[in-house]
Amino acid sequence: MADKIVPALIPEAGDGDSSAVDLSELRERIDGIDRHIQQLIAERARFAGQVGRAKGKLAAAVDYYRPEREAQVLRRVVDRNEGPLSDEVLVRLFREIMSACLAQQEPLKIGFLGPEGTHSQQAVFKHFGHSIHGLPLSSIEEVFQEVESGSADFGIVPVENSTQGTIQSTLDMFLTSSLKICGEVELRIHQHLLSRGGRIEDIERVYSHPQSFAQCKAWLRQYLPKAETIPVASNAEAARRARSADDAAAIAGASAANVYGLKIVAGPIEDRPDNTTRFLVLGRELFPTSGNDRTSLLVFINDQPGALHHVLAPFARHGLSMNRIESRPGHTGRWQYAFFIDVSGHVDEDAMRAAIDELAAFAREVKVLGSYPVAIA
Amino acid sequence: MADKIVPALIPEAGDGDSSAVDLSELRERIDGIDRHIQQLIAERARFAGQVGRAKGKLAAAVDYYRPEREAQVLRRVVDRNEGPLSDEVLVRLFREIMSACLAQQEPLKIGFLGPEGTHSQQAVFKHFGHSIHGLPLSSIEEVFQEVESGSADFGIVPVENSTQGTIQSTLDMFLTSSLKICGEVELRIHQHLLSRGGRIEDIERVYSHPQSFAQCKAWLRQYLPKAETIPVASNAEAARRARSADDAAAIAGASAANVYGLKIVAGPIEDRPDNTTRFLVLGRELFPTSGNDRTSLLVFINDQPGALHHVLAPFARHGLSMNRIESRPGHTGRWQYAFFIDVSGHVDEDAMRAAIDELAAFAREVKVLGSYPVAIA
Known part of the structure; x- marks a missing residue:
């Protein structure tokens, strides 16, 4: 009985001896590389520790x-990259190495909109690596409070x-908060229509997570106006359901097609091709300055003819491109407006200083929310 | 107005010139190390790609x-480690590097008990790194099914x-499944009692997640029998509540004390000092064999005098230490029992083969569930 069990054990044994020899040679080389990488990481950690001590005390991260x-550091990693690993993967590895080196005394405490497992937590790990202490909080307000109080x-x-556009509750927090934006993170999300047969004519039902339906609303209205949409707990669940019927489809990531043996009927099908969520640190x-930054400003102005022009003109004059503008009713008076503005550049650069000075001469108040590196990979 | 904003910008500028010089020197050295690490990671990825091709085709992970x-590889990393980074952190970095190198063609697809953000997903990342395709599933049965069908x-x-002991539904799946165990993962969880004042006499209410209460039941009964226990959504939430009252405490991880400015009243307070969840791959x-393995066996026997002795004796005879034994009613007949047994060693080793042969002569059936490396860090 045990006979039946033990022999069929070693898949590698059947592969032939010649490749086995190559393999062990390759593995020896990889072992040598690993030893070397480890030495360098330790050395890097020691130097990073010295950077901490150069501040004159046993510094927390x-x-x-x-x-x-x-x-x-990460931009240089991308610039140097000649493969075979992707920029994205290399950036992640180096973020983790930096995160580990930084956390030697006391790791960074990062507040985010919980619970664990949300996109916000993904954004935390993407930006800070895993050697941090994550702090799941129950509202955006609380994230602000915990950073203000120093708990995070x-x-x-x-x-x-x-x-879905701007998350107003976040922007509104800046109206009164003294916090500074010191980074941005972008998470990209693509949606595909998947089915067993791969033909759109056959589809009478579509499964997906409600949020994914929202992201593909226009596409569904145009191409599957008669299909029934059935919300389920996750896109993975949707794909599994679609696998069991010829007239069903799922909206999910492309990788789910592979995983569940489905065909891609169409995709990406999200209404906005750049379907990302943007987070602020x-x-x-x-x-x-990091050399490639974005500046977020909050400009309070009195309502008067040509106000918008007055807000925009200084940046144009100084050759600064504006990435985003959004107006909000102000909080301190009835005739005021507030503009949230994102501009390329850093407040430490001459052109930006000059533009802000000109703007300040006109505006009731100019608040620099932050100057921070443009998101990487 | 803009004046007020721009000057107080650069924290580093106030640090004095001498440390600034040291810093830039240190950073240059770190840059050199990073360049070197990156070369080696790329080289490693190329060799790993060759391992893939040595199998004679464009191989999936x-x-x-x-x-x-x-x-x-990971044991060698631990053996070589002389600091300053911890074994745990280094193991994580190398897992990520291996994960990235492995995923060059098509990443591993790993099914787990979802949703995302669970301990199971943490176990997936801990064991396989992040360069995988995670597949959140809705039950343990489904995880088995998806691996059996090849979808995962x-x-x-x-x-x-x-x-809480053994998760019976997992063990029972092995009674009929043909899947093999090829790894184990351990996640450790410590609990502490935290409060603002740090004195146990003051505590009248304790906040925590229901699962954490379950893990500290005996301790609470002994030391805080009169305190009210109030379940909340997370231990972080519990810590935040405890911060706002002198007579309240929270059960949470020790790091929450730092984060929320609480004192550790007592800890670790989990009833079992080795409060871990163990996962199987x-x-x-x-x-x-990896050189340090564990073997899981499922032994079906007829109910007869001395049955347990017959099951145990062969392992003792061959000097194999048993880590765990658990009996279950068998599924194929009324007078049968099944024993789940974990033994140190690999079925490919002589002593284990011999013990299994002896056991097989006595048992109705011996099923090797798997021989796999003992969990690392």
Whole structure:
């Protein structure tokens, strides 16, 4: 009986001896590389520890975390990359290495909109790596509060979903908060229509998560106006359901097609091709330029003819491109408006200083929400 | 107005020039190290790609994933480690590097008990790194099914919580499944009692997640029999509530004390000092020995005097230490029992073969559920 069990054990034994020899040679080389990588990581950690001590005390991570420096390191990683790994994967590995080196004394405490497993947590890990202490909080307000009080070193809040637009509650917090934006994170989400047969004519039902339906609303209205839409708990669940019927489809990521043996009927089908959620990193201070930054401003003005022109003109004059503008009713008076503006550049640069000075001469108040590295990979 | 904003910008500028010089020197060295690490990672990825091709085709990750090899690599990382980073952090970094190298063609598809953000997903990332395709499923049965059908390459299921004991539904699946165990993962969880004042006499209410209450039941009964226990959504939430009253405490991880400015009243307070959840990695084949393995067996026997002795004796005789034994009613006849047994060693080793042969002579059936590397860090 045991005979039946033990022999069929070793898949590699059947592969032939010649490839086995190559394999062990390859593996020896990989072992040598690993030894070397490990030495270098340890050395890097020691130097990073010295950076911490150069600040004159046994520093906690927050005392010497420098987002502009991390952005520079990661951009160099991307610039140098000649494969075979993708930029995205390499950036992730280096974020983890930096995260580990930084966390030697006391890791960064990062507040985010919980619970665990949300996109916000993904954004935390994407930006700060895993050597941090994550702090799941129950509202965007709380993320602001915990950073303000110092319970969290930084916070991450969603600010913009390319489908559903600006998350107003985040923007409104800046009207009164003294926190500074010191980073941005972008998470990209693609949706596909998947089915067993792969033919759109056969589809009478579509399964998906409600949020995914919202992201593909226009597409569904145009191409499957008669199909029944059935909300389920996750896109994976949707794909599994679609597998068991010829007239059903799922909206899910492309990888689910592989996993569930479905065909891609169409995709990407999200209404906005750049279907991303953008997050902001909140901190208590501004950081120096990384060389490729964005500045977020909040401009309070009195309502008067040509107000918008007055807001826009200084940036155009100084050759600064505006990425986004959004007006909100002000909070301190009836005749005021507030504009949230994102501009390319850093407040530490001459052109930006000059533009802000000109704007300040006209506006009731100009608040620099932050100057921070443009999101990487 | 803009004046007020721009100057106080650059925290580093105030640090004095001498440390700034040291810093830029340190950073240059770190940059050199990073360049070097990146070269080596790329080289490693190319060699790993060759391992894939040595199998004679453009291989998907599942075709050349070797858990015993990964375990050996990670053990060497731990053996070599002289700091400053912890074994745990280094193991995580190397898992990520291996994960990235393996995923060059098509990443591993890993089924787990969803939704995302669960301990099961943490176990997936801990064992396989992040360069995988995770497949959240809605039950343990489904994890088995998806691996059996080949939709998932591997699955991860919880099998044992040191507080709540064995997860029977997982064990029972093995009675009929043909899947093999090819790894184990341990996640450790410590609980502490935290309060603002730090004195146990003051505490009249305790906040925590219901699961954490379950893990600290005996301790609470002994030391805080009169305190009211108030379940909340997360331990972080509990800590935040405890912060606002002198007579309240929270059960949470020790790090929450730092984060929320609470004092540790007592801890660890979990009833079992080794409060971990153990997960099994499910695959479709057995793998060769890693040099430090565990074997899981399922032994069906007829009910007869001395049955347990007959099951245990062969392992003792061959000097194999047993880590766990658990009896279950069998599924194929009224007078049968099944024993789940974990033994140190690999079925490919002589002593284990011999013990299994002896056991097989006595048992109705011996099923090797798997031989797999003992969990690392």
